[in-house]
Amino acid sequence: MPRRRSLTTDQLAAAALAVVDRDGLAALTMRTVAQELNMGTMSLYRYVSDREQLERLVVELVLGGVDFTVPDLPTWQECVAEICERIRLAVQAHPAVVPLLLLHRHASPGVRRSGEALLGIMARAGFSGERRVIAFRALLAYLVGALQAEGLGPLSGPGTEALAALGEQYPYLAETAVTARNVSPQREFGEGLALVLRGLTP
Amino acid sequence: MPRRRSLTTDQLAAAALAVVDRDGLAALTMRTVAQELNMGTMSLYRYVSDREQLERLVVELVLGGVDFTVPDLPTWQECVAEICERIRLAVQAHPAVVPLLLLHRHASPGVRRSGEALLGIMARAGFSGERRVIAFRALLAYLVGALQAEGLGPLSGPGTEALAALGEQYPYLAETAVTARNVSPQREFGEGLALVLRGLTP
DNA sequence: CTTCGTAGGCGTACGTTGTACTCTTACGAA
DNA sequence: TTCGTAAGAGTACAACGTACGCCTACGAAG
Numbered sequence: 001m002p003r004r005r006s007l008t009t010d011q012l013a014a015a016a017l018a019v020v021d022r023d024g025l026a027a028l029t030m031r032t033v034a035q036e037l038n039m040g041t042m043s044l045y046r047y048v049s050d051r052e053q054l055e056r057l058v059v060e061l062v063l064g065g066v067d068f069t070v071p072d073l074p075t076w077q078e079c080v081a082e083i084c085e086r087i088r089l090a091v092q093a094h095p096a097v098v099p100l101l102l103l104h105r106h107a108s109p110g111v112r113r114s115g116e117a118l119l120g121i122m123a124r125a126g127f128s129g130e131r132r133v134i135a136f137r138a139l140l141a142y143l144v145g146a147l148q149a150e151g152l153g154p155l156s157g158p159g160t161e162a163l164a165a166l167g168e169q170y171p172y173l174a175e176t177a178v179t180a181r182n183v184s185p186q187r188e189f190g191e192g193l194a195l196v197l198r199g200l201t202p
Numbered sequence: 203m204p205r206r207r208s209l210t211t212d213q214l215a216a217a218a219l220a221v222v223d224r225d226g227l228a229a230l231t232m233r234t235v236a237q238e239l240n241m242g243t244m245s246l247y248r249y250v251s252d253r254e255q256l257e258r259l260v261v262e263l264v265l266g267g268v269d270f271t272v273p274d275l276p277t278w279q280e281c282v283a284e285i286c287e288r289i290r291l292a293v294q295a296h297p298a299v300v301p302l303l304l305l306h307r308h309a310s311p312g313v314r315r316s317g318e319a320l321l322g323i324m325a326r327a328g329f330s331g332e333r334r335v336i337a338f339r340a341l342l343a344y345l346v347g348a349l350q351a352e353g354l355g356p357l358s359g360p361g362t363e364a365l366a367a368l369g370e371q372y373p374y375l376a377e378t379a380v381t382a383r384n385v386s387p388q389r390e391f392g393e394g395l396a397l398v399l400r401g402l403t404p
Numbered sequence: 405c406t407t408c409g410t411a412g413g414c415g416t417a418c419g420t421t422g423t424a425c426t427c428t429t430a431c432g433a434a
Numbered sequence: 435t436t437c438g439t440a441a442g443a444g445t446a447c448a449a450c451g452t453a454c455g456c457c458t459a460c461g462a463a464g
Contacts, residue, residue, distance in 0.1 A: 003431045003441050030422065040443040042423080051422065102350065106361045112372055119374035133382045138344065138394035141351055145343030148304065159308045170314055172321035180335045192340035199401025205412050205460050231450065242414040244452080253451065 005046070007037070012047050013057035017094060020058065025096045028055070055100050056107060062097055063110025066090045068117040076125035077197045081190070083117055084143055088189055091147050098151030102144060115140070126202030135200050142196045150185050207248070209239070214249050215259035219296060222260065227298045230257070257302050258309060264299055265312025268292045270319040278327035279399045283392070285319055286345055290391055293349050300353035304346060317342070328404035337402050344398045352387050 015036040020028050030051060034041040048054045071082045091098060105111045119136055127135055160177045167174035217238040222230050232253060236243040250256045273284045293300060307313045321338055329337055362379045369376035 003429090003439080005441070029420085031420085042425095042444075043442045045423075046441060102354075106354070106364075112365075112375060115378075116372045116375050119378055123374060130381055130385055133378055133385055134390060134393045135397065136378060137351065137382075137390055138348070138397050141347030141394060142340065142344045142398070143347065144350065145345065145347030146340070148346065149339065149343055152304075152308075162308075163314075170318045172325060173314060173318050176317075176321055176335055176338060179332055180339075183332055183335055188336060188339055191336045192343060195337065195340050195401045196344070196398055197401065198403075199397045199399065201400075205410080205458090207412070232452080233450080244415075244454095245413045247452075248412060 007039075007047060009047060009057055010061065012037070012044070012054070013061040016054055016058050017061055017097070020096050021094055025099060028058075030054070052104075056104050058097055059100050059104050059108050060110050062090055062094050062101070063087075063108065063114070066110070066114070068113050070117060070121055076121050077194075077200075079121045080118060080139070080197060081193055083114070083121070084193055085190070087114060087143070088147065088150075088186075092150065092185070095151040098148055102148065105144070122202075128202075131202070139196065139200070142193065146189050146192060150189065209241075209249060211249060211259055212263070214239070214246070214256070215263040218256055218260050219263055219299070222298045223296055227301060230260075232256070254306075258306050260299055261302050261306050261310050262312050264292055264296050264303070265289075265310065265316070268312070268316070270315050272319060272323055278323050279396075279402075281323045282320060282341070282399060283395055285316070285323070286341075286395055287392070289316060289345070290349065290352075290388075294352065294387070297353040300350050304350065307346075324404075330404075333404070341398065341402070344395065348391050348394060352391065 012033075016028060016033045019032050019036050023032070030044055031041050033054065034044055037044075044054070048057065066086050068083065068086075070079055073079050073082060091101065101108075101111070115136070118139065119132070122132055122136060160180055163170070163177035164174050164181075214235075218230060218235045221234050221238050225234070232246055233243050235256065236246055239246075246256070250259065268288050270285065270288075273281055275281050275284060293303065303310075303313070317338070320341065321334070324334055324338060362382055365372070365379035366376050366383075
Protein backbone atom coordinates (compact mmCIF):
# COMPACT_ATOMS: atom_id res chain seq x y z
CA MET A 1 0.00 0.00 0.00
CA PRO A 2 1.51 3.21 -1.20
CA ARG A 3 1.92 6.60 0.28
CA ARG A 4 0.78 7.75 3.71
CA ARG A 5 -1.91 10.34 4.04
CA SER A 6 -0.35 13.66 4.83
CA LEU A 7 -3.27 14.75 6.96
CA THR A 8 -5.31 13.44 9.84
CA THR A 9 -9.02 14.22 9.92
CA ASP A 10 -8.33 16.20 13.06
CA GLN A 11 -5.92 18.43 11.21
CA LEU A 12 -8.45 18.88 8.46
CA ALA A 13 -11.17 19.76 10.95
CA ALA A 14 -8.82 22.12 12.75
CA ALA A 15 -8.06 23.95 9.52
CA ALA A 16 -11.74 24.27 8.73
CA LEU A 17 -12.48 25.50 12.23
CA ALA A 18 -9.68 28.04 11.96
CA VAL A 19 -11.23 29.40 8.77
CA VAL A 20 -14.64 29.63 10.39
CA ASP A 21 -13.27 31.32 13.50
CA ARG A 22 -11.30 33.81 11.47
CA ASP A 23 -13.64 34.65 8.60
CA GLY A 24 -17.04 33.36 9.62
CA LEU A 25 -19.20 30.48 8.53
CA ALA A 26 -19.74 31.85 5.03
CA ALA A 27 -16.00 31.53 4.41
CA LEU A 28 -16.11 27.79 4.98
CA THR A 29 -15.67 26.61 1.40
CA MET A 30 -13.70 23.74 0.01
CA ARG A 31 -11.34 26.21 -1.63
CA THR A 32 -10.60 28.29 1.45
CA VAL A 33 -9.97 25.23 3.60
CA ALA A 34 -7.68 23.80 0.94
CA GLN A 35 -5.77 27.08 0.84
CA GLU A 36 -5.51 27.04 4.61
CA LEU A 37 -3.78 23.68 4.28
CA ASN A 38 -1.75 24.61 1.20
CA MET A 39 -3.43 21.88 -0.77
CA GLY A 40 -5.36 21.61 -3.96
CA THR A 41 -9.09 21.96 -3.56
CA MET A 42 -9.90 18.50 -4.82
CA SER A 43 -7.42 16.87 -2.47
CA LEU A 44 -9.83 17.42 0.38
CA TYR A 45 -12.13 14.87 -1.20
CA ARG A 46 -9.63 12.18 -0.25
CA TYR A 47 -10.65 12.85 3.35
CA VAL A 48 -14.30 13.81 3.08
CA SER A 49 -16.94 12.84 0.56
CA ASP A 50 -18.90 16.03 0.94
CA ARG A 51 -18.83 19.54 2.10
CA GLU A 52 -21.42 18.37 4.63
CA GLN A 53 -19.04 15.85 6.04
CA LEU A 54 -16.45 18.56 6.46
CA GLU A 55 -19.00 20.48 8.47
CA ARG A 56 -19.62 17.40 10.58
CA LEU A 57 -15.91 17.14 11.29
CA VAL A 58 -15.95 20.71 12.56
CA VAL A 59 -18.92 19.96 14.82
CA GLU A 60 -17.18 16.90 16.16
CA LEU A 61 -14.02 18.86 16.84
CA VAL A 62 -15.90 21.48 18.83
CA LEU A 63 -17.88 18.92 20.82
CA GLY A 64 -14.92 16.61 21.11
CA GLY A 65 -13.37 18.86 23.72
CA VAL A 66 -16.33 18.54 26.04
CA ASP A 67 -16.13 16.23 29.02
CA PHE A 68 -19.45 14.40 29.29
CA THR A 69 -18.63 12.35 32.36
CA VAL A 70 -21.29 13.07 34.93
CA PRO A 71 -19.94 15.32 37.67
CA ASP A 72 -20.26 14.42 41.34
CA LEU A 73 -22.65 17.06 42.60
CA PRO A 74 -25.32 16.98 45.31
CA THR A 75 -28.41 17.31 43.13
CA TRP A 76 -29.29 16.10 39.68
CA GLN A 77 -30.20 19.66 38.73
CA GLU A 78 -26.66 20.73 39.39
CA CYS A 79 -25.37 17.82 37.34
CA VAL A 80 -27.50 18.80 34.36
CA ALA A 81 -26.53 22.43 34.73
CA GLU A 82 -22.85 21.52 34.86
CA ILE A 83 -23.03 19.42 31.69
CA CYS A 84 -24.94 22.19 29.91
CA GLU A 85 -22.46 24.78 31.05
CA ARG A 86 -19.59 22.71 29.70
CA ILE A 87 -21.34 22.53 26.36
CA ARG A 88 -21.98 26.25 26.42
CA LEU A 89 -18.33 27.01 27.12
CA ALA A 90 -17.13 24.82 24.27
CA VAL A 91 -19.58 26.34 21.83
CA GLN A 92 -19.04 29.89 23.01
CA ALA A 93 -15.39 29.60 22.00
CA HIS A 94 -16.53 29.19 18.38
CA PRO A 95 -19.77 31.16 18.03
CA ALA A 96 -19.89 30.86 14.26
CA VAL A 97 -20.31 27.09 14.33
CA VAL A 98 -23.66 27.18 16.12
CA PRO A 99 -25.65 26.85 12.89
CA LEU A 100 -23.58 23.79 12.06
CA LEU A 101 -24.39 22.25 15.41
CA LEU A 102 -28.06 22.59 14.63
CA LEU A 103 -27.79 21.33 11.08
CA HIS A 104 -25.92 18.20 12.02
CA ARG A 105 -27.27 17.43 15.45
CA HIS A 106 -28.92 14.34 14.06
CA ALA A 107 -25.80 12.71 12.73
CA SER A 108 -23.31 13.88 15.34
CA PRO A 109 -21.72 11.45 17.81
CA GLY A 110 -20.86 14.40 20.04
CA VAL A 111 -24.49 15.44 20.23
CA ARG A 112 -25.44 11.85 20.93
CA ARG A 113 -22.92 11.57 23.74
CA SER A 114 -24.31 14.73 25.32
CA GLY A 115 -27.84 13.35 25.05
CA GLU A 116 -26.81 10.08 26.60
CA ALA A 117 -25.16 11.89 29.51
CA LEU A 118 -28.16 14.10 30.19
CA LEU A 119 -30.59 11.20 29.90
CA GLY A 120 -28.49 9.19 32.32
CA ILE A 121 -28.67 11.94 34.91
CA MET A 122 -32.40 12.30 34.45
CA ALA A 123 -32.99 8.56 34.66
CA ARG A 124 -31.11 8.37 37.96
CA ALA A 125 -33.16 11.34 39.15
CA GLY A 126 -36.32 9.31 38.69
CA PHE A 127 -37.51 10.40 35.24
CA SER A 128 -38.91 7.60 33.15
CA GLY A 129 -41.17 6.80 30.22
CA GLU A 130 -42.86 9.55 28.28
CA ARG A 131 -42.27 11.98 31.10
CA ARG A 132 -38.55 11.64 30.51
CA VAL A 133 -38.98 12.04 26.76
CA ILE A 134 -40.85 15.30 27.21
CA ALA A 135 -38.44 16.60 29.84
CA PHE A 136 -35.38 15.68 27.81
CA ARG A 137 -36.63 17.21 24.60
CA ALA A 138 -37.70 20.37 26.41
CA LEU A 139 -34.28 20.67 27.96
CA LEU A 140 -32.66 20.15 24.58
CA ALA A 141 -34.94 22.73 23.02
CA TYR A 142 -33.88 25.29 25.58
CA LEU A 143 -30.23 24.39 25.18
CA VAL A 144 -30.33 24.69 21.40
CA GLY A 145 -32.39 27.86 21.45
CA ALA A 146 -30.20 29.52 24.04
CA LEU A 147 -26.94 28.62 22.31
CA GLN A 148 -28.32 29.95 19.09
CA ALA A 149 -29.53 33.16 20.66
CA GLU A 150 -26.11 33.68 22.17
CA GLY A 151 -24.31 32.87 18.95
CA LEU A 152 -26.45 34.94 16.65
CA GLY A 153 -26.85 37.98 18.82
CA PRO A 154 -25.93 38.28 22.46
CA LEU A 155 -27.98 40.42 24.79
CA SER A 156 -25.45 43.22 24.73
CA GLY A 157 -25.01 43.13 20.95
CA PRO A 158 -26.00 45.52 18.17
CA GLY A 159 -29.33 43.81 17.54
CA THR A 160 -30.41 44.59 21.06
CA GLU A 161 -29.27 48.18 20.62
CA ALA A 162 -31.42 48.52 17.54
CA LEU A 163 -34.41 47.20 19.41
CA ALA A 164 -33.89 49.68 22.20
CA ALA A 165 -34.07 52.47 19.64
CA LEU A 166 -37.53 51.86 18.19
CA GLY A 167 -39.42 52.33 21.42
CA GLU A 168 -42.61 53.87 20.03
CA GLN A 169 -43.86 50.82 18.23
CA TYR A 170 -42.71 48.11 20.60
CA PRO A 171 -42.54 49.64 24.09
CA TYR A 172 -42.07 46.38 26.00
CA LEU A 173 -39.46 45.12 23.58
CA ALA A 174 -37.54 48.36 23.82
CA GLU A 175 -37.65 48.44 27.60
CA THR A 176 -36.54 44.83 27.71
CA ALA A 177 -33.67 45.59 25.36
CA VAL A 178 -32.47 48.40 27.60
CA THR A 179 -32.57 46.22 30.68
CA ALA A 180 -30.90 43.39 28.78
CA ARG A 181 -27.72 45.41 28.36
CA ASN A 182 -26.76 44.55 31.94
CA VAL A 183 -27.24 40.81 31.55
CA SER A 184 -24.16 38.84 30.61
CA PRO A 185 -24.44 35.79 28.35
CA GLN A 186 -23.52 33.36 31.10
CA ARG A 187 -26.02 34.89 33.52
CA GLU A 188 -28.72 34.69 30.88
CA PHE A 189 -27.86 31.11 30.08
CA GLY A 190 -27.43 29.99 33.67
CA GLU A 191 -30.51 31.64 35.12
CA GLY A 192 -32.64 30.67 32.16
CA LEU A 193 -31.53 27.08 32.59
CA ALA A 194 -32.22 27.23 36.33
CA LEU A 195 -35.69 28.43 35.48
CA VAL A 196 -36.31 25.51 33.14
CA LEU A 197 -34.89 23.07 35.67
CA ARG A 198 -37.31 24.41 38.26
CA GLY A 199 -40.13 23.30 36.00
CA LEU A 200 -38.69 19.81 35.58
CA THR A 201 -40.07 17.27 38.04
CA PRO A 202 -39.66 13.50 37.78
CA MET B 203 -45.34 57.66 -14.02
CA PRO B 204 -45.34 54.75 -16.41
CA ARG B 205 -46.46 51.19 -16.07
CA ARG B 206 -47.96 49.58 -13.02
CA ARG B 207 -46.15 46.82 -11.22
CA SER B 208 -47.57 43.50 -12.21
CA LEU B 209 -46.90 41.98 -8.80
CA THR B 210 -47.55 42.75 -5.16
CA THR B 211 -44.93 41.78 -2.61
CA ASP B 212 -47.50 39.39 -1.18
CA GLN B 213 -47.77 37.58 -4.47
CA LEU B 214 -44.00 37.41 -4.67
CA ALA B 215 -43.77 36.03 -1.13
CA ALA B 216 -46.55 33.55 -1.86
CA ALA B 217 -44.71 32.25 -4.90
CA ALA B 218 -41.51 31.87 -2.91
CA LEU B 219 -43.36 30.09 -0.12
CA ALA B 220 -44.98 27.77 -2.64
CA VAL B 221 -41.57 26.84 -3.96
CA VAL B 222 -40.25 26.17 -0.46
CA ASP B 223 -43.28 24.12 0.51
CA ARG B 224 -43.09 22.06 -2.64
CA ASP B 225 -39.36 21.52 -3.12
CA GLY B 226 -37.75 22.47 0.16
CA LEU B 227 -35.64 25.38 1.31
CA ALA B 228 -32.71 24.53 -0.94
CA ALA B 229 -34.95 25.13 -3.95
CA LEU B 230 -35.55 28.73 -2.95
CA THR B 231 -33.42 30.44 -5.60
CA MET B 232 -34.04 33.58 -7.58
CA ARG B 233 -34.39 31.47 -10.71
CA THR B 234 -36.94 29.01 -9.37
CA VAL B 235 -39.10 31.75 -7.88
CA ALA B 236 -38.95 33.67 -11.13
CA GLN B 237 -40.03 30.54 -13.00
CA GLU B 238 -42.86 30.04 -10.53
CA LEU B 239 -44.08 33.50 -11.52
CA ASN B 240 -43.32 33.12 -15.22
CA MET B 241 -40.94 36.05 -15.06
CA GLY B 242 -37.33 36.63 -15.89
CA THR B 243 -34.92 36.04 -13.05
CA MET B 244 -33.72 39.60 -12.89
CA SER B 245 -37.22 40.99 -12.76
CA LEU B 246 -37.45 39.95 -9.13
CA TYR B 247 -34.88 42.57 -8.31
CA ARG B 248 -37.49 45.22 -9.04
CA TYR B 249 -39.25 44.00 -5.90
CA VAL B 250 -36.42 42.91 -3.63
CA SER B 251 -32.85 44.09 -3.41
CA ASP B 252 -31.52 40.81 -2.21
CA ARG B 253 -32.16 37.16 -1.92
CA GLU B 254 -32.14 37.82 1.82
CA GLN B 255 -35.00 40.22 1.48
CA LEU B 256 -36.96 37.60 -0.41
CA GLU B 257 -36.42 35.28 2.53
CA ARG B 258 -37.67 37.98 4.87
CA LEU B 259 -40.83 38.30 2.78
CA VAL B 260 -41.44 34.60 3.21
CA VAL B 261 -40.96 34.84 6.97
CA GLU B 262 -43.35 37.75 7.12
CA LEU B 263 -45.94 35.89 5.11
CA VAL B 264 -45.82 32.90 7.45
CA LEU B 265 -45.96 35.02 10.59
CA GLY B 266 -48.43 37.42 9.07
CA GLY B 267 -51.23 34.93 9.49
CA VAL B 268 -50.76 34.72 13.21
CA ASP B 269 -53.11 36.59 15.53
CA PHE B 270 -51.04 38.15 18.30
CA THR B 271 -53.91 39.76 20.18
CA VAL B 272 -53.77 38.53 23.74
CA PRO B 273 -56.51 35.97 24.39
CA ASP B 274 -58.90 36.30 27.31
CA LEU B 275 -57.93 33.36 29.48
CA PRO B 276 -57.93 32.90 33.27
CA THR B 277 -54.17 32.69 33.84
CA TRP B 278 -51.20 34.35 32.22
CA GLN B 279 -49.67 30.94 31.67
CA GLU B 280 -52.60 29.97 29.49
CA CYS B 281 -52.25 33.23 27.58
CA VAL B 282 -48.59 32.59 26.84
CA ALA B 283 -49.33 29.00 25.90
CA GLU B 284 -52.09 30.10 23.55
CA ILE B 285 -49.88 32.61 21.75
CA CYS B 286 -47.10 30.06 21.45
CA GLU B 287 -49.51 27.45 20.13
CA ARG B 288 -50.73 29.88 17.47
CA ILE B 289 -47.15 30.43 16.39
CA ARG B 290 -46.52 26.72 16.34
CA LEU B 291 -49.54 26.07 14.17
CA ALA B 292 -48.54 28.72 11.65
CA VAL B 293 -44.99 27.45 11.45
CA GLN B 294 -45.98 23.80 11.38
CA ALA B 295 -47.88 24.44 8.16
CA HIS B 296 -44.57 25.32 6.50
CA PRO B 297 -41.89 23.27 8.23
CA ALA B 298 -39.18 24.11 5.74
CA VAL B 299 -39.17 27.80 6.61
CA VAL B 300 -38.02 27.26 10.20
CA PRO B 301 -34.36 27.96 9.40
CA LEU B 302 -35.45 31.23 7.79
CA LEU B 303 -37.34 32.21 10.93
CA LEU B 304 -34.15 31.82 12.89
CA LEU B 305 -31.94 33.58 10.40
CA HIS B 306 -34.14 36.65 10.19
CA ARG B 307 -35.61 36.82 13.64
CA HIS B 308 -33.68 40.02 14.26
CA ALA B 309 -35.10 41.95 11.36
CA SER B 310 -38.59 40.54 11.29
CA PRO B 311 -41.63 42.65 12.27
CA GLY B 312 -43.60 39.45 12.80
CA VAL B 313 -41.07 38.17 15.32
CA ARG B 314 -41.11 41.56 17.00
CA ARG B 315 -44.88 41.56 17.27
CA SER B 316 -44.80 38.13 18.86
CA GLY B 317 -42.18 39.29 21.34
CA GLU B 318 -44.21 42.36 22.20
CA ALA B 319 -47.30 40.25 22.82
CA LEU B 320 -45.49 37.79 25.07
CA LEU B 321 -43.74 40.55 26.99
CA GLY B 322 -47.06 42.30 27.52
CA ILE B 323 -48.57 39.21 29.06
CA MET B 324 -45.55 38.69 31.28
CA ALA B 325 -45.52 42.30 32.38
CA ARG B 326 -49.16 42.13 33.40
CA ALA B 327 -48.37 38.90 35.23
CA GLY B 328 -45.92 40.78 37.41
CA PHE B 329 -42.59 40.16 35.69
CA SER B 330 -40.30 43.16 35.61
CA GLY B 331 -36.68 44.22 35.23
CA GLU B 332 -33.95 41.70 34.66
CA ARG B 333 -36.21 38.92 35.89
CA ARG B 334 -38.46 39.57 32.91
CA VAL B 335 -35.52 39.67 30.52
CA ILE B 336 -34.31 36.28 31.67
CA ALA B 337 -37.77 34.74 31.65
CA PHE B 338 -38.58 36.14 28.22
CA ARG B 339 -35.39 35.02 26.63
CA ALA B 340 -35.69 31.58 28.18
CA LEU B 341 -39.20 31.25 26.83
CA LEU B 342 -38.01 32.35 23.41
CA ALA B 343 -35.14 29.90 23.55
CA TYR B 344 -37.55 27.07 24.23
CA LEU B 345 -39.90 28.24 21.51
CA VAL B 346 -37.18 28.48 18.89
CA GLY B 347 -35.55 25.23 19.92
CA ALA B 348 -38.83 23.34 19.95
CA LEU B 349 -39.98 24.68 16.59
CA GLN B 350 -36.68 23.76 15.11
CA ALA B 351 -36.73 20.30 16.58
CA GLU B 352 -40.18 19.75 15.18
CA GLY B 353 -39.27 21.16 11.79
CA LEU B 354 -36.03 19.28 11.36
CA GLY B 355 -37.14 15.95 12.70
CA PRO B 356 -40.30 15.20 14.61
CA LEU B 357 -40.30 12.60 17.34
CA SER B 358 -41.90 9.99 15.13
CA GLY B 359 -39.58 10.67 12.18
CA PRO B 360 -36.79 8.65 10.59
CA GLY B 361 -34.08 10.25 12.74
CA THR B 362 -35.71 8.90 15.84
CA GLU B 363 -36.00 5.47 14.23
CA ALA B 364 -32.31 5.47 13.51
CA LEU B 365 -31.55 6.32 17.11
CA ALA B 366 -33.74 3.50 18.34
CA ALA B 367 -31.66 1.10 16.26
CA LEU B 368 -28.20 1.67 17.78
CA GLY B 369 -29.07 0.64 21.28
CA GLU B 370 -25.73 -0.87 22.30
CA GLN B 371 -23.77 2.32 22.33
CA TYR B 372 -26.40 4.73 23.60
CA PRO B 373 -28.87 2.74 25.70
CA TYR B 374 -30.73 5.70 27.18
CA LEU B 375 -30.99 7.45 23.86
CA ALA B 376 -32.32 4.33 22.19
CA GLU B 377 -34.88 3.70 24.92
CA THR B 378 -35.97 7.32 24.74
CA ALA B 379 -36.32 7.08 20.99
CA VAL B 380 -38.57 4.04 21.31
CA THR B 381 -40.80 5.74 23.84
CA ALA B 382 -40.82 8.91 21.75
CA ARG B 383 -42.68 7.17 18.96
CA ASN B 384 -45.90 7.55 20.91
CA VAL B 385 -45.51 11.28 21.53
CA SER B 386 -47.16 13.55 18.99
CA PRO B 387 -45.55 16.86 18.04
CA GLN B 388 -48.28 18.91 19.67
CA ARG B 389 -48.10 16.91 22.88
CA GLU B 390 -44.34 17.31 22.96
CA PHE B 391 -44.61 21.02 22.32
CA GLY B 392 -47.51 21.63 24.70
CA GLU B 393 -46.23 19.63 27.63
CA GLY B 394 -42.69 20.87 27.19
CA LEU B 395 -44.00 24.41 27.23
CA ALA B 396 -46.11 23.69 30.30
CA LEU B 397 -42.98 22.42 31.95
CA VAL B 398 -41.07 25.60 31.18
CA LEU B 399 -43.99 27.73 32.32
CA ARG B 400 -44.02 25.87 35.63
CA GLY B 401 -40.51 27.13 36.19
CA LEU B 402 -41.42 30.72 35.39
CA THR B 403 -42.30 32.79 38.43
CA PRO B 404 -42.66 36.56 38.50
C1' DC C 405 -54.29 61.46 -30.73
C1' DT C 406 -49.54 62.01 -30.43
C1' DT C 407 -45.41 62.20 -27.97
C1' DC C 408 -42.18 61.35 -24.42
C1' DG C 409 -39.82 60.04 -20.13
C1' DT C 410 -39.80 56.87 -16.66
C1' DA C 411 -39.64 52.62 -14.67
C1' DG C 412 -40.86 47.57 -15.31
C1' DG C 413 -39.11 43.55 -17.29
C1' DC C 414 -35.48 40.71 -19.36
C1' DG C 415 -30.98 38.77 -21.51
C1' DT C 416 -26.29 38.47 -21.01
C1' DA C 417 -22.39 37.80 -18.51
C1' DC C 418 -19.22 37.34 -14.55
C1' DG C 419 -17.48 35.64 -10.19
C1' DT C 420 -18.09 31.95 -6.78
C1' DT C 421 -19.63 27.69 -5.21
C1' DG C 422 -19.55 22.26 -5.02
C1' DT C 423 -17.74 18.45 -7.23
C1' DA C 424 -17.06 14.79 -11.33
C1' DC C 425 -13.41 13.30 -14.05
C1' DT C 426 -8.70 12.56 -15.29
C1' DC C 427 -3.97 12.62 -14.91
C1' DT C 428 0.39 12.59 -12.52
C1' DT C 429 3.33 10.98 -9.12
C1' DA C 430 5.11 9.47 -4.54
C1' DC C 431 5.85 5.57 -2.06
C1' DG C 432 5.42 0.77 0.35
C1' DA C 433 5.76 -3.95 -0.97
C1' DA C 434 7.85 -7.30 -3.89
C1' DT D 435 14.85 -1.99 -8.84
C1' DT D 436 10.25 -2.27 -10.21
C1' DC D 437 5.40 -1.82 -9.95
C1' DG D 438 0.56 -1.15 -8.43
C1' DT D 439 -2.07 1.68 -5.66
C1' DA D 440 -3.75 5.51 -3.68
C1' DA D 441 -2.65 10.57 -2.70
C1' DG D 442 -2.80 14.88 -4.63
C1' DA D 443 -3.73 18.40 -8.27
C1' DG D 444 -5.74 20.49 -12.56
C1' DT D 445 -9.48 21.20 -15.52
C1' DA D 446 -14.14 21.74 -16.34
C1' DC D 447 -19.10 22.19 -15.70
C1' DA D 448 -23.63 23.19 -13.68
C1' DA D 449 -26.02 26.18 -10.61
C1' DC D 450 -26.03 30.07 -7.82
C1' DG D 451 -26.46 35.46 -6.83
C1' DT D 452 -26.43 39.53 -9.14
C1' DA D 453 -24.22 43.85 -11.88
C1' DC D 454 -25.13 45.94 -16.11
C1' DG D 455 -27.51 47.57 -20.04
C1' DC D 456 -31.20 47.20 -23.36
C1' DC D 457 -36.00 47.20 -24.85
C1' DT D 458 -40.59 48.62 -24.26
C1' DA D 459 -45.18 49.38 -22.11
C1' DC D 460 -47.66 52.87 -20.35
C1' DG D 461 -49.31 57.24 -17.68
C1' DA D 462 -48.92 62.07 -18.15
C1' DA D 463 -48.36 66.18 -20.99
C1' DG D 464 -49.24 68.63 -25.14
